Amino acid sequence: MIRVFAGLGALVLLLFAASLLIGPAGLPVSDSIDALFRGEGEAITLVMREIRLPRALLAVMVGASLGLSGAALQGYLRNPLAEPGLIGVSGSAALGAVLAIQSGLAAAFALALPLAALGGAVGAVVLILLLAGPRGSALTLILAGIAISALAGACTSLVLNLSPNPFAASEIVFWLLGSLADRSMQHVGLVAPFMAAGTIALLSLGRGLDALTLGEDAAAALGIDLARLRLMLILGVAATVGAATAVAGSIGFVGLVAPHVLRRAVGAKPSRVLPASALGGAAMVLAADIAVRLIAPERDLKLGVLIALVGAPFFLRLILTQRREM
C-alpha cells in the first residue's frame, strides 16, 4: 500500500521535473535549473519561472482535481462510469467559464472566471444527482450525462459562434478538449484556492464513502450524515472541476481512468482510491502535456485528444469486462 503511494508520488515528481525541463526552446538542463532556483540569465529565468513552471503546476493541479473528482463521484454513485467529463460536469463548467469571459465579467473581476465555472459545475452535479440519484442505474447516469454534456457543449459553441471576436469561434476546440499552453502564474493563483478547498472537501469524504459501500442504511447506522456527505461532494467536485476547466478547458477520461487503474493496486476502499486517483490523475495530465509538446510543439495539440486516445480504448475494455461479469 505505502509502496504504491510512494511510487505514485515519485512518478508525479519525475514527470513534474520532466515537464519543467522539456520545451520547444531546448534549454540545457543545468542552465534551466540554475535559472529556476537562482534566477541567472534573464531570458531563461523568464521562460522557466513564467512559462514552464505555471504549466507544470497547472498540469499537477488539474490532473489531481480530475482524478480525485472521478474517484469521489464513482464512490458516491457506486457506479464505475461516473466521470466529470462524461457526465457533463466539465462541459457545464466550460459553459460557465465561457459566459464569464464573453460577457466581460472575467475582465472586470478576475474571480468571476473560476466562480462562474464553479456555478456551471454545481448546476451539472445537482442535475445528475437529481436525475440519476445515488441508486440510479448506469444507464440513467449515462443518459443524463450525455444530455447535460450535449446541451452544455451546444450552448458553449453557440456563445462562441455569436461572439464578435473572430478568434472566439475557433476556441470551441479548446473548451471541448483542453490545453495548458501559455497559461501563466496568474491562472495558478486564480484557481489554487478553489482547488485546495475542493480537494480538502473531497479527501474528507473517504470514511463516509467507505461506509456507503455497505449501502445507505448501513452508512447511516454507522453515523454518517448522508445529507452532509452529499453537499460536500457537490461542492468539492464543483470547486475542483470548475477551477480546472476554467483555466484548462474540459479534459475528459482522467477521472475515469485514474480510479480504475489504481483501484487494482490499492483496493476498492474509496478512502484509499481518493488520494491515489489524485496522484494518478496528476501523473496522467503531466504525461499528456509533455507528449503534446514533444509530438508537435508548434501546433498546440489539445490535451483532451491525447488523453482520449488512451482513455477511449480503456473505456471500451471496461465495458467488455463489465459485460462479462454480468
Add this chain to the structure above:
Amino acid sequence: MCTFLGAPAMGEFLGAPTIGDAPQRVVSLNLCTDQLAMLLAAPGQLISVSRLASDPRSSAMARQAASWPRNAGQAEEIFLLNPDLVLAGRYTARATVSMLERLGIPVQRFDPASGLDEVPDRIAKMGEVLGREAAATALIARFEADLLSLRYEVGTVRAAIYQANGYTLGSGTMAADIMEAAGLRNLMADRPGGGRLPLELLVMRAPDMLITSTPYPGASRSEEILSHPVLQAMALPRANTGPDWICGTPYVLRAIRDLQEAAR
C-alpha cells in the same frame, strides 16, 4: 514627401471613361480586390464590394467603402446582381466562386500580395481587367515614387510580429517587407511564411520590439497571449499591425510610415 498619403482620394483618376469592351457591372468578393477596384474603377463600374470592405478593423478604405453597396458573398445574391465580372481572391470561398463560373459569369482571381514588389503587379492586373490601364499606370508610378522616398535602411532594432495564438510572420510576407521598409530587422527572417511561435522561443530570441495585433472586441483566449505576464516582464516597446498591412494596395505605405513613427 509622400503624395499618395496626403491625397484625399484617388478621385482624379475617376473621370476618364472606360475603354472599349470593359466590364460595366463589376462585383468584388474579396477585401483586397474590393480596395484595388475602389481605387481604380470608373464611376458606376463597380456595383458591389464585400461586407469586409467597410469594416474598419479589416479594411484600409472602410470610409470610402460606404459609397458602394455591400454583398455577403453568397452565390445567389451575387448572381442576382447580374455582374459581367466578379473579382475574387485566390482562396475566396471556392464553392461560391466555382458556382458563379458554372453559371457563366466571368471571374478574375487575384493572388494575395506577399511582398511590396507585388503591389504594382496587383494594381496593373486590376487596371487590365477593369479596362483602366491608364489609371493603373499612374497609380503605380506614384506608389513607386512614394515607396522610394519613404524607405529606410534596415537598422539594428530587431522586431518580431506576434499576434493572437502566437502567430508570427517570417520572410516572404507583406508584413516582413513593411518592417524592413520601416527600417526594422525582422527577428523571424530566417523562417519563411507565417506560423505559430511558442512563447518561450520568442522570449529566448529576445526581440527589441514587438508588433502585435489590435485586439478585437469580445474576449478570446487566443489574444490572451499578448498580455501574458512574461511579455509584460520584458517590457518591450510595441506597435500594432492593422488594416493597412493586409492587402497589396498603396495603403501599405501608410503602414510603413506609422511603423516608422512607432519605432522612433
